[in-house]
Amino acid sequence: MPSPSRVSTLSGERQWNDTLPLAPAPAARWVDASDVATRPQSIYGSRTASLVLDIVVVGCGLGGLGAAFCLTQAGHRVTIIESSAVIGEVGAGIQVSPNSSRLLRRWGLGEHLDKIAVKPEGIAFRRYDTGERVGFTKWAGVMENEYGSPYYHIHRADFHKLLYDLVAPHVTILLGSAVAGCDPDPVSPSVTLESGKVVKADLIVGADGVKSYIQRVVSGKPNRAEPTGDAAYRAIIPASLMMQDPELREFIQHPQMSGWMAPGRHLMAYPVVRQPPLFPSCRWSTLTTLAFFHPQRSKEEYNLVLVHPDDGSVESWTAEGSADKMRHDFDDFEPR
Numbered sequence: 078m079p080s081p082s083r084v085s086t087l088s089g090e091r092q093w094n095d096t097l098p099l100a101p102a103p104a105a106r107w108v109d110a111s112d113v114a115t116r117p118q119s120i121y122g123s124r125t126a127s128l129v130l131d132i133v134v135v136g137c138g139l140g141g142l143g144a145a146f147c148l149t150q151a152g153h154r155v156t157i158i159e160s161s162a163v164i165g166e167v168g169a170g171i172q173v174s175p176n177s178s179r180l181l182r183r184w185g186l187g188e189h190l191d192k193i194a195v196k197p198e199g200i201a202f203r204r205y206d207t208g209e210r211v212g213f214t215k216w217a218g219v220m221e222n223e224y225g226s227p228y229y230h231i232h233r234a235d236f237h238k239l240l241y242d243l244v245a246p247h248v249t250i251l252l253g254s255a256v257a258g259c260d261p262d263p264v265s266p267s268v269t270l271e272s273g274k275v276v277k278a279d280l281i282v283g284a285d286g287v288k289s290y291i292q293r294v295v296s297g298k299p300n301r302a303e304p305t306g307d308a309a310y311r312a313i314i315p316a317s318l319m320m321q322d323p324e325l326r327e328f329i330q331h332p333q334m335s336g337w338m339a340p341g342r343h344l345m346a347y348p349v350v351r352q353p354p355l356f357p358s359c360r361w362s363t364l365t366t367l368a369f370f371h372p373q374r375s376k377e378e379y380n381l382v383l384v385h386p387d388d389g390s391v392e393s394w395t396a397e398g399s400a401d402k403m404r405h406d407f408d409d410f411e412p413r
Contacts, residue, residue: 125152133158133268133278135256135291139233141284142240146184148282149247156276157244158268160285162253164241167395168233169311170349170380172334175224181239182226189239194229195348198333205339208411216333230334230380232349251276256285259294308387310403316348316377324413328379337410344410345382383407 130153134141137159145155173181173194181190202212220228251270258269259281267277283291287302319325328335329348337344385406390398 125150129153130279131277132156132280132282133276134282134284135268136284136286136289137161137164137241137250137252138284138286139237139240141282142237142244143180144282144284145248146240146244149244155248156278157248157250158254158256158270158276159250159252160255164237164252167237169313169382170230170347170378171233171236172347173229173231173236175220175226175228178229179224179226184243186239186243190227190229190231193235193239193350194231195332195350196227197230197347198331200334200336203335203337205337205342205344205410208337208413211338230332230347230349232378232380235350256290259291261294304387306387307384308390309385310381310383310398310406312381312383314379314381316379319379329377339410342383342385342407344384344407347380349378349380 132148132153132155134145134148134155134157137157141157141159145157148155173190178190181187196217198217199213199215201210203210216228220226254274255271256268257271260267260269261281265277266279266281267275268281269275281291283289283295285291289300293299316329319329328346332348334345334347336346383403383406390396
């Protein structure tokens with residue numbers, strides 16, 4: 078098995094640490110899969126598996142990385158297979174609720190989360206046309222007291238890097254390795270890559286997203302996502318620009334989730350703290366539908382999601398949208 082400090086590709090090996098430095102973490106949490114059996118972890122009640130398995134996880138997203146970490150801490154050998162040739166900055170702001178942050182903190186990531194995420198004061202609901210606040214729920218302190226862990230706003234790229242840094246030392250990762258076939262043989266399951274390479278394992282875990290190929294193999298039929306009838310524009314605005322506007326400054330100074338409600342449409346917005354560019358070889362914008370480019374991003378940014386009826390938009394996380402059409406779709410919203 079290749080060294081867990083390397084990321085393997087089908088065309089050879091490269092030192093991933095050259096471009097993606099590992100974040101520091103408590104020593105008790107950072108244990109190679111090779112010696113985990115002799116160094117018990119706090120998760121699983123300090124228990125490790127009596128039988129070490131070779132496990133393949135298909136998908137290097139948030140779910141795949143989380144599953145891989147838990148499996149390695151139980152003592153198993155894990156290989157992650159990812160179709161993308163590079164790990165890129167995809168997505169924008171996302172919300173991490175207490176049921177998720179509780180696990181992340183248990184894995185030793187609490188200090189890192191506090192540095193790269195925002196704890197919102199609460200959530201405010203507003204009329205779309207006047208901006209009048211018609212409802213507010215306080216979150217500051219409440220989440221920790223009632224649910225045992227904070228509620229965070231975080232940029233997805235930062236979240237993904239946080240998990241990647243946690244997992245990468247303990248696993249083998251095959252990039253540029255799209256799965257073309259899967260043999261669910263109960264004795265010796267395997268996946269076949271588009272290159273023809275066969276990867277055998279004791280267990281295969283499907284974490285390959287909403288269009289999961291592994292799920293189709295398990296269920297025996299496609300399980301296509303059902304259209305909701307909605308589409309969304311996503312945008313990131315530098316907080317420095319908003320701080321220059323007296324009417325917008327409060328959204329940065331008092332971080333909270335804000336929702337503007339309208340017939341058939343709504344707009345959700347909240348601040349996120351952005352780290353410097355994470356993947357130096359892949360510096361494309363995290364702003365999706367408005368396609369701005371920020372080679373060096375602000376420390377703080379404001380995340381916008383504008384939901385509207387789907388009128389023929391392209392199913393994509395990265396397709397550019399029309400700024401003019403967006404303005405037309407929301408031209409009856411308050412000037413801010």
